[in-house]
Amino acid sequence: MITTKKYIITIGITLVAILVINLISNQVYKRFDLTKDKRYTLSDAAKETIATVDAPIIVDVFLEGDFPSEFRRLRNETQQILEEFAVSNENLKFSFINPLEDEATRKQRIQQLAQRGMQPFQITVQENGKTSQEVVIPWALASYNEQTVIVPLIKNKIGASDQELVNGSIQNLEYVFAEAFKKLVHPKGKKIAVLRGNNQLKDAYVADFLQRLGAHYFLAPFTLDSVASNPQKTLKDLNTYDLIISAKPMEPFSEEEKYVLDQYTMQGGKSLWLTEAIVMDQDSLYGNSGRAVAIMKDLNLNDFFFKYGVRINPVMVNDLYSAPITLAIGEGSNAQFQPVQWPYSPLAANNPNHPITTNINPVRFDFASQIDTLKNSVDKTILLRSSQLTKLVGVPSEVDLEIVTQEPDPKTYTTPYQTLAVLLEGEFTSVYKNRVKPFELNDDKTTSSATKMIVIADGDVIKNDVIKNKPQELGFDRMTGRRFGNSEFLENAVNYLLNDDGLINIRTKDVALQFLDPQKIEKEKGKWQMVNIALPLVILVLFGFVFSYFRKQKYT
16 A cells, blocks of 8 residues: 555656646757757847847748758758747747649749749759759748848859759858848948949949848949039038949049048048959940950059059959850851850959858959059958969950950960959058148048958949840849859948948858768668668567567476
8 A cells, every 4th residue: 555655656746747847848948059060059140130029020931842852951951040040039930831832833833933033943853763853942031010021042053063052052041041131120221322423334234233232221322523612511421421332433533532532431431442444345345346455444543542552453364264255156047146255254263261252152253453462551351363274464455256266275374363352451541641632621631440441353243234224133144044143242242341240250150061972872772771671670570589489488
């Protein structure tokens, strides 16, 4: 009786203990990230994007279905990242939807998604020695307070295999969701002035990039024409902006305009310069029987950049690692448009050690100049440079499309790794220090507060194509389907200049994923099926026989 009573008490205590543990676990919830690279630990910048959310954020993920193992991994990693965000703020709700599940409406749904900017993605599936094509929708929609943004889950990379593509996409997941939540939750704050008046690129040719910036910042055109009549007011108005962008100016800057820009920098203003020292573009070739002469272009900015620590040289960068251009091959009605490699469109390699350029595709240039860095107190970081197979072509020089038919001689490419984009940081010295000023200012400064500037030796880096008066996506080549890193590079550059670099630092997270070898799987599939299915059954049967034998020996 006593034993039974102790048994009942023990069971009661155990049940109470289990109940208490469950109640505590419901109140105190903790997740432990045991991965070596901490892939499931959100950065502080990512957490801050939704920390103040007090209304539901609804995320619909369309990456659902029967996928190969690589894309199943991407789907599962997407779920893990969203779960981490949901732990940070319970107002985040997400679900996975297969938009292609119903075969009857499959084509209609694909068209509807494509019209909203969510292009389907073709993947190659190899199974049992057979190859087939499947369609996935690697996109998500995030909604908050009647606003919706599109979230890309695939990060395209030129020449990447499926495994490399998925690996790069997984590394980018935290960033794309954090960026999307920031667009939805945090209002715009900082202001950007897009310089006009020196024959910069027209609005249609910078529309795609400016539209992307407009999601985060206030944008406004700003002309320096009023410098001649009221320089004080012009400088005062310019100082209300946090950043200026000058996209491929083609008319020289006056001394008054330079002085205003110099004093803007002295006041701590940030700037992004996309300029060059030559006059040449592809349109000149197409409109002049395939030939044109590249000449030097003096924008009266040499002393401006020289004082800050860089020099843009009047040369053209000719690089064998380059992007293609599309030419008509053949004559008359038999002519066909084909992409051919074009050495004057270098693909600039990124600096993997800086958040502006980490994990981005090569950036496409077009008749780029070359930058020298000079010794002064300003810190300089090379962001983009040409490949090892580079040579410099002086100007004036004739450029002929016929060079695509000639085999290049690698031995002549003897000036490797030319700088194409550089970041300047620190305290700048005024261009007009110890010089006669174009006009008098009451609060003239000769040394700046800590500030930043990026100089890019090609204005076409920001230029998007325009077809039938409609701006095209920056960095996307319609003829080859290749996607370059121009847009991502420029967005990161602006974020960094505006000290809005919390999100771009997420890009530096290195997530190392291990994938199975599909060829080895196919070769050794039978062996491992035997090991995992047949062998346990054999062991179980042997155990049964041995157990039965000893049982008979014991009780017979």
